[in-house]
Amino acid sequence: MQKQVNEILAQARSEPPNILQALLVLQEKLGHVPLEAVPEIAHTLGTTTAQVAGVLSYYPDLRVTAPGRHLIRICMGESCFANGCGRLLREVQDRLRIDMGETAAGGKVTLDTMSCAGNCAVSPTVIIDRDLYGRVLPSQLDAMLERYK
Amino acid sequence: MSMATRLFLSNDTSARAAGAGPVADAWSDRPEVQLIRTSSRGAFFLEPMVERDSPDGRLAWFNVTPQDLPLILSGTGGTPVRSIPFLAQQTRFTFADFGETEPLALDEYQARGGLQGLETALRRTPDAIIEELRVSQLRGRGGAAFPVWNKWKVAQQAKADEKYVVANADEGDAGTYCDRMILEGDPFRLLEGMLICARAIGANRGYVYCRQEYPAAAATLRAAIHKADEAELLDLDGEFFPIEVVEGAGSYVCGEETALLESLEGKRGVVRARPPYPAQAGLFGRPTIVSNVLTFATIPNILSRGGAWHAALGTEQSRGTMALQLGGRVKQPGLVEVSFGLSLRQVLDQFGGGMAPGARFKAVQVGGPLGSLFPASQLDIPICYEAFAEAGAVLGHGGIVVYDHQTDMVDLARHFMAFTAHESCGKCTPCRIGSVRGREILERIQAGSGTVDDLVLLADLGETMKVASLCALGGRAPYPVLTAIEHFPAEFRNRLRT
Incomplete structure (x- = not known):
């Protein structure tokens, strides 16, 4: 772990050291930022564990546990709200039997919400991994989820 | 063999979300088509929209599916872009070239000024x-x-x-x-x-x-x-x-x-x-x-x-044009660049085209998640900084979201406060603590265990957050909640414990 973290951080070096960007690079390579790596990250960046832990806990996109193989995000923005994202979220929760922020048994999918995808004119919006879907109807969910088995 | 026909299709994220991706995939290997991926005109209710050149300027086909290719290649059924009312009634400067050009074509950018x-x-x-x-x-x-x-x-x-x-x-x-x-x-x-x-x-x-x-x-x-x-x-x-x-x-x-x-x-x-x-x-x-x-x-x-x-454009305190972004339950969601000064009603009718099928108007929110709600009786407000300031509202970044008759205002108010509680940075107390208490009060009311005192407390809390928060997140967060209560008081009162 220590060696891997150091190698990744060596590629993301900046002056002055940028904690957030370093953590984003780590997450990109490892899928998440392991909590046990925090002291090593702090040491490498020349800062304190408190600073690193502070940044890590602040940003919603930084994860301290590995996400599922697929990440489903339901947009909760106002336009999506007006167009029924609440029902979409409930239906996805029922189908996957997981709550917001949880990962399904077996690590297949993680379910999350987001505050706005900027796709408001084609709402409601569901993002699965890097694919963005607009005008999503509850009746389309089964077929959509099937693609990410 | 004749030359391939140049067809224009937006590569904007929302155009792709509306179905431009499958259209592009289906046509990419067709020798009779030269597909050019442009920015979007912002008429998202018409996306995926496919255009081709004609003596009348661009012709457009709306809500296109891959099967529409023969129709488009034959040139039948296209609408001149300049006669689309949603676009023709706008005053476009910043967005003038949208839908026309390829985003990364620097020569085209330069050729158009x-x-x-x-x-x-x-x-x-x-x-x-x-x-x-x-x-x-x-x-x-x-x-x-x-x-x-x-x-x-x-x-x-x-x-x-x-x-x-x-x-x-x-x-x-x-x-x-x-x-x-x-x-x-x-x-x-x-x-x-x-x-x-x-x-x-x-x-x-x-x-x-x-x-x-x-x-x-x-x-x-x-x-x-x-x-x-x-x-x-x-x-x-x-x-x-x-x-x-x-x-x-x-x-x-x-x-x-x-x-x-x-x-x-x-x-x-x-x-x-x-x-x-x-x-x-x-x-x-x-x-x-x-x-x-x-x-x-x-x-x-x-x-x-x-x-x-x-x-020379706009109103006394609001010069130039504003990019308004229509969303929610309007019939025609999309980008509207107009000079400041049109009324909110004009924007919703002229550009929004009224309500989506089956939806009846309930309220409109202007200015994002921290923006005020306006009921049907207050739509004559001109869209400019001074009129909104006078009404205690904000234009914000120009977001306009329309809610229909099915919207539960208590749930919406809770949604707003939960958003602030989630996003508060924690630096100042009014926002950090206030938003959490506000969310809790609204959850109580939603669950049917709130009292009249809770509504008084919420108003009090809102005033404190408005004056004492360090930035606009805490300072503006009470507005959508308090305007929801102001304009739809019965919905809140009916949920209280008797």
């Missing part, structure tokens, strides 16, 4: 550039609506070894997407605006802080910066002016300028107390201009056409 603003700026002194901005009366389009020239003057006069220009591409207000459209569809316009600013204040380096939710925007912008560099555009008086795209990590409050600067420095995105303002001491303590993407994209036209041209 791009870079003329920068050329003008390079011929002028910094003082003369700032004077042009003063004459234009441009106010920041991100939400705070501060006079742009004023900020530039402060940064220009500040003495420092380094100065920075930062474009705020953290378009977090739910219901807004015009910055995303610019980043994905016309990135050189943003870069040109940033270069003009850099020239005026004497900046050494530029950053674009782009939200993580916009991966296509960040990729397009990076490609545009590379092209601009190759064309030697990132050169100010012989000095290289590097522009870097830095991505955020999902925090809404990082759209607030001081939190954004903290985040750019790699720290927690916590709001700083002002003064000092970023124009005096911003990124790494150096003078920094932070402006929203739409603001920078408005500036090239002001330099090339003159400040007086811009000042």
Whole structure:
């Protein structure tokens, strides 16, 4: 772990050291930022564990546990709200039997919400991994989820 | 064999979400088609929209599926773009070329008047550039609506070894997407605006802080910066002016300028107390201009056409055009660039086209998740800063979301407070504690266990947050909640414990 973290951080070096960007690079390579790596990250960046832990806990996109193989995000923005994202979220929760922020048994999918995808004119919006879907109807969910088995 | 027909299809994220992707995939290997991927006109209710050239200008086919290709190639059933009312009634300057051009075609950008603003700026002194901005009366389009020239003057006069220009591409207000459209569809316009600013204040380096939710925007912008560099555009008086795209990590409050600067420095995105303002001491303590993407994209036209041209548009306190973004339960959601001054009703009727099928109007929210709600009786308010300020509301970043008769106002109010509680940076007590207590009160009312005292407490809490919060997140958060209670009191009272 220590060696891997150091190698990744060596590629993301900046002056002055940028904690957030370093953590984003780590997450990109490892899928998440392991909590046990925090002291090593702090040491490498020349800062304190408190600073690193502070940044890590602040940003919603930084994860301290590995996400599922697929990440489903339901947009909760106002336009999506007006167009029924609440029902979409409930239906996805029922189908996957997981709550917001949880990962399904077996690590297949993680379910999350987001505050706005900027796709408001084609709402409601569901993002699965890097694919963005607009005008999503509850009746389309089964077929959509099937693609990410 | 005849030459392939040139067909234009948007590559904008929302156009793809509407189905442009499958259309492009299906036609990509057809020898009779030369597919050109453009920005979007913003008439998203018509996307995927396919266009081709004709003697009448572009002809368009709406809501296209892959099976429509023979129809389009035969040229039947197309509508002249200039006769689409949604577009024809707009006053487009910043978005004039949207839907016409390829986002990364620098030669096309230039052929349509791009870079003329920068050329003008390079011929002028910094003082003369700032004077042009003063004459234009441009106010920041991100939400705070501060006079742009004023900020530039402060940064220009500040003495420092380094100065920075930062474009705020953290378009977090739910219901807004015009910055995303610019980043994905016309990135050189943003870069040109940033270069003009850099020239005026004497900046050494530029950053674009782009939200993580916009991966296509960040990729397009990076490609545009590379092209601009190759064309030697990132050169100010012989000095290289590097522009870097830095991505955020999902925090809404990082759209607030001081939190954004903290985040750019790699720290927690916590709001700083002002003064000092970023124009005096911003990124790494150096003078920094932070402006929203739409603001920078408005500036090239002001330099090339003159400040007086811009000042001639709009109303007394709101000059120029505003990019309004329609969403929610309207029939025709999309981007509307118009001069300030139309009434909210005109915008909803003329451009929104009324309500979506089966939906009846209940309320409209203007200005994102911190914006006030307006009931049907208050739609005659003109869309301009002064009228909204007088009504205790904000235009914000121009988001307009329409709610229909099925909307549960208690649930909506709870949704707003839960949003603030989730996004509060925690620096000041009124926002950190107030938003959580506000959410709890609304959850109580929603569960049927709230009392009249809870409504009194909520109003009291709202007033405290308004006056005592450090930034607009806490300061504006009570507005949608309190206007929901003001305009739909029965919905709240009926849920109280008797």
